[in-house]
Amino acid sequence: MKSTVFIDAPMFALQDINVLNNGEYKQEVEFSLIKSKNFLPSELILVLIDLGKNMSYSAAYDILKYILFKLTLVFSKKNVQKTTKIEIVCNKKKYSFSANFPLSKEQKDKLIDAAIEKLLK
Numbered sequence: 034m035k036s037t038v039f040i041d042a043p044m045f046a047l048q049d050i051n052v053l054n055n056g057e058y059k060q061e062v063e064f065s066l067i068k069s070k071n072f073l074p075s076e077l078i079l080v081l082i083d084l085g086k087n088m089s090y091s092a093a094y095d096i097l098k099y100i101l102f103k104l105t106l107v108f109s110k111k112n113v114q115k116t117t118k119i120e121i122v123c124n125k126k127k128y129s130f131s132a133n134f135p136l137s138k139e140q141k142d143k144l145i146d147a148a149i150e151k152l153l154k
Contacts, residue, residue, distance in 0.1 A: 035061060035062075035085055036061060036062050036063070036082065036083060036084045036085050036088075036096050036100075037062075037063050037065065037082075037083045038053075038081070038082050038100055039065050039066075039080070039083075040064065040065070040066055040067060040078065040079070040080050040081075041066075041067040041069055041078070041079040041080075041081075042079070045078075045107070046066075047066060049066075050065065052107060053103050056099070056103060057099070058096065058099050061085070062099065062100060064103075067079075080104065082100060084096060084097075090153060093153060094150075094153060097149045097152070097153075098145055098146065098149055101148065101149070102141070102142070105141050105145070121148050121152060126151065126152050128147070128148040128151045128152060
């Protein structure tokens with residue numbers, strides 16, 4: 034039931050992917066870096082998530098929450114802008130939010146929960 038996450042972002046390095054691949058779900062989730070040049074604007078991060086097939090709602094919820102939380106942690110260390118914008122698209126459903134101030138861990142957690150609930154319904 035392995036899920037794969039492909040990331041296309043010039044600001045992500047192999048060491049960032051190694052950080053993402055270490056964690057409580059490292060057996061279930063594999064992060065990979067897409068090597069492309071000038072495919073997308075440098076400020077855009079493309080994340081493609083392939084969830085394991087026949088996954089229950091609660092398992093999909095937990096995996097998506099883990100993936101998005103890990104990505105926000107790594108990205109927040111690299112983000113030099115004051116504005117944070119996260120946009121999630123899944124099966125033509127879209128959820129986005131932006132903030133012009135730093136978000137606390139609890140705020141990020143609540144926003145990620147809301148995004149996942151909207152996407153999985």
